[in-house]
Amino acid sequence: ITNYANKEGEFKRQNSQFRNFISNEPGSEFPPEKDRYHLYVSYACPWAHRTLIVRKLKGLEDIIGFTSVHWHMLEKGWRFIEEGEQVPGKNVTKDPLHPDYTHLRQLYFQIDQDYGGRFTVPTLWDKKKETIVSNESAEIIRMMYTQFDDLLSQQHKSVDLLPKSLERKIDESNDWTYNDINNGVYKSGFASSQEAYENNVHALFKSLDRAEAHLADNAASNSGPYYYGSNITEADVRLYTTIIRFDAVYVQHFKCNIRDIRSGYPYLHRWVRELYWNVPAFGPETTQFEHIKKHYTKSHKQINPFSITPVGPVPDILPLEEEVPAVKVAKKTG
Ligand SMILES: N[C@@H](CCC(=O)N[C@@H](CS)C(=O)NCC(=O)O)C(=O)O
Structure with a gap:
């Protein structure tokens, strides 16, 4: 992203351009097949991260391959790793399908020389048709929930991330989670006027409070440890x-600093650590803090012109049973 905010200082995210679906309906243009589709992701990117988590939860590791780009995103967008570079994480490699490509954008131009949209991760690539199926994470994860089920073991088939009984509730919480939280951090950070920043950062924290209250209710009624039980x-x-x-x-x-998670949101803090430490799909294999920290701080030059990556917080995430000193003392005396 190089063009951050409009004249009112508000960041507007563009809609994704490729919106096809893998479907197991007879005659579908993109049928589910083993080793036919490839995901291009960045470990830094929260939208791409969704697809890595779901790929693992649904046991699609042998069915859909992936490549992560390097964390550094400059004027030409995401690039593949160069010879001799060392960055952590599985599959941070050159493009295995197009070894001469240096940047993700070349995939988009291969399909359409006049492509005028953004070159975003995740990008779901069809190796057979040599084209992009989708670059919209919300839709890619929903394809993964069910469309490959015929190729999966009973155990993975039964993983249902969108149960019918919760569909309406999930769609509702997606709405404010997306607008105020997932995209809210970007709208706060990329705002170029005080007013736009303040509006967005207050909306963000209001919705974090709402998620916190939901998790507190869960705890009070012994439901959990996950968002819906x-x-x-x-x-x-x-x-x-x-x-x-x-x-x-x-x-x-x-600048999302009204509070932080570890000292300001005990229930979100417990929930996020439960996922990170106890569920492998969310843990260190898909959550790569070096990519995350370096990407933002070294790619957004207008926010951080010297590209210095702050050392803290230390650690990136607390162990499951540890608390920041103030919380620890409060728990003892409270
Ligand atoms: N709506 C898209 C958003 C994806 C997106 O914006 N990804 C960012 C990285 S976090 C990106 O690739 N940006 C590159 C650009 O906009 O030039 C999705 O959910 O898949």
Whole structure:
């Protein structure tokens, strides 16, 4: 992203341009097949992170391959790693399908020389048709929930991230989670007027308070540990990718600093650590803090002109049973 805000100082995210669906309906243009589709992601990106989590929750690792770009995103957009570079994480490699490509944008131009949209991750690529199926994470994850089920073991088939009984509730919480939280941190951070920043940062914290109250209610009624009870759903996936980046980046880089998670939101803090430490799909394999911290602080030159990455917070995420000193003391005396 190089063009951040409009003349009112508000950041507006563009709609994704490729909106096809993998479908197991007979005659579908993009049928589910093993090793046919490839995901291009960045470990830094919260939208791409959704797809890595769902790929693992649904056991699609042998069916859909992936490549992560390097964390550094400059004028030409996302780039693949260069010879000799060392960055953490699985599959941070050159493009295995187009070894001469240096940037993600070349995939988009291969399909359409006049492409005028953004070159975003995640990008879901069809190796057979040599084209982009979709670059909209909200839709890519929903394809993964069900469309590959015929190729999966019973155990993974039964993972239902959007149960019928919760669909309406999840769609409702997606709405404010997306507008105020997932996109809210960007709207706060990319605002170029005091007024736009303040409006967005207050909306963000109001919705964090709402999520916190929901998790507190869960705890009071012994429901949990996940957002809608004892099973992980889409609501967890969509909220997690912002909350796990919150203290590490958004508090300082995007000025989302009314509170932080570890000292200001005990229930969100417990919930996010439950996922990170106890559920492998959310843990260190898909959550790569070096990509996350360096991407934002070294790619957004207009926010951070010297590209200095702050050292803290230390640690990136607290162990499950540890608290910041003030919380620890309060718990003892309270
Ligand atoms: N609505 C898209 C948004 C994806 C998106 O904006 N990704 C960012 C990275 S966090 C990106 O690739 N930006 C590059 C650009 O806009 O030039 C989705 O959810 O998939």
